[in-house]
Amino acid sequence: MENRTENLRAVWQALLQGQNFFIAGHLNPDGDSLGCTLAVTSLLERLGKTVYAYAAPAIGNDLKFLPGLDKVHVGVLPTNNTFDTVILLECSDRNRGGDLQAVLKNAKTLINIDHHLVSEAYGDVNHIDSGASSTAEIIFQLFEESEDPVCLPTPDEATCLYTGLVTDTGRFVHSNTTAESLRVASALVALGADLATINQIIYFTKSYIELKLLGRAFEKMEMRFDNKYSQIILTKRDFEALGATPAQTQGIVSQPTMIPGVEVSALIKEEPDKVSVNLRSRNGVDVSKIAQTFNGGGHARASGFKVTGQTVSEVAESLAEVVQNVVKDIQ
Numbered sequence: 001m002e003n004r005t006e007n008l009r010a011v012w013q014a015l016l017q018g019q020n021f022f023i024a025g026h027l028n029p030d031g032d033s034l035g036c037t038l039a040v041t042s043l044l045e046r047l048g049k050t051v052y053a054y055a056a057p058a059i060g061n062d063l064k065f066l067p068g069l070d071k072v073h074v075g076v077l078p079t080n081n082t083f084d085t086v087i088l089l090e091c092s093d094r095n096r097g098g099d100l101q102a103v104l105k106n107a108k109t110l111i112n113i114d115h116h117l118v119s120e121a122y123g124d125v126n127h128i129d130s131g132a133s134s135t136a137e138i139i140f141q142l143f144e145e146s147e148d149p150v151c152l153p154t155p156d157e158a159t160c161l162y163t164g165l166v167t168d169t170g171r172f173v174h175s176n177t178t179a180e181s182l183r184v185a186s187a188l189v190a191l192g193a194d195l196a197t198i199n200q201i202i203y204f205t206k207s208y209i210e211l212k213l214l215g216r217a218f219e220k221m222e223m224r225f226d227n228k229y230s231q232i233i234l235t236k237r238d239f240e241a242l243g244a245t246p247a248q249t250q251g252i253v254s255q256p257t258m259i260p261g262v263e264v265s266a267l268i269k270e271e272p273d274k275v276s277v278n279l280r281s282r283n284g285v286d287v288s289k290i291a292q293t294f295n296g297g298g299h300a301r302a303s304g305f306k307v308t309g310q311t312v313s314e315v316a317e318s319l320a321e322v323v324q325n326v327v328k329d330i331q
């Protein structure tokens with residue numbers, strides 16, 4: 001990115017000038033959003049700044065190991081808005097962080113750091129690098145830019161940033177993984193990122209119920225349209241039988257995309273008040289376009305939507321119709 005150095009220097013200038021900071025990531029915090037919030041909070045505190053770190057609820061169990069999480073106000077907004085500097089991470093618009101109007105209104109300087117393509121330059125200082133795999137990759141470059149070795153990540157900060165990097169790249173598998181992502185990962189490991197804990201908690205921990213639910217999902221997997229479409233329907237009865245909740249289905253929808261020939265994978269869940277659908281594709285199908293048909297959205301390879309007022313089989317059939325049209329001409 002052309003202006004990277006210039007932008008990072010402008011961010012540094014704002015960080016050094018500020019004294020009383022508010023920092024937040026986006027709603028439904030993921031590893032990148034939360035990891036970066038924690039790493040930047042820790043850096044600012046080491047520089048003698050006052051920081052109010054905020055995260056929207058709820059924090060997933062797989063992120064509760066992140067060092068410094070006890071300092072984050074989860075779902076608790078400040079009562080006194082005297083911040084001179086607000087940092088929004090991973091927020092493609094100023095409302096992505098939640099109800100922060102009171103905080104934003106009084107801030108002298110708003111810093112916006114993001115890696116999403118659609119990000120608006122709504123800050124006083126903006127650094128939007130859509131070529132970066134993750135905000136963690138950008139934050140590491142920011143730490144490096146200071147040239148003061150004191151500002152390099154501590155082992156705990158490295159653990160937080162590595163978590164952002166590894167989750168946003170799907171363990172360095174998604175197409176956003178670049179040589180730079182791997183260079184940053186290597187540097188974070190050298191600085192003491194706790195790989196053993198990150199790998200074990202994020203990638204090798206599932207509850208008994210989650211594994212049973214995965215088993216049930218595999219049993220219910222159906223192949224349609226010349227095996228180009230995999231459909232899994234989990235009903236209220238499936239969840240009840242296992243004592244599971246629809247939130248425990250993380251990772252299930254991407255499993256069928258391992259089958260060669262599968263173009264689209266759908267997980268259709270009957271929730272108490274709605275039917276929710278997750279979509280994944282293996283090759284070229286842009287599943288965000290399928291989701292848009294149902295007023296949903298997301299990325300080309302991963303998207304989703306929710307429907308109210310229809311049964312799970314009605315939703316499954318209208319989805320199947322759309323998918324059939326998309327996959328029918330694929331050889």
Ligand SMILES: [Mn+2]
Pocket residue numbers: 032033090115133134135168
């Ligand atoms: Mn991200």
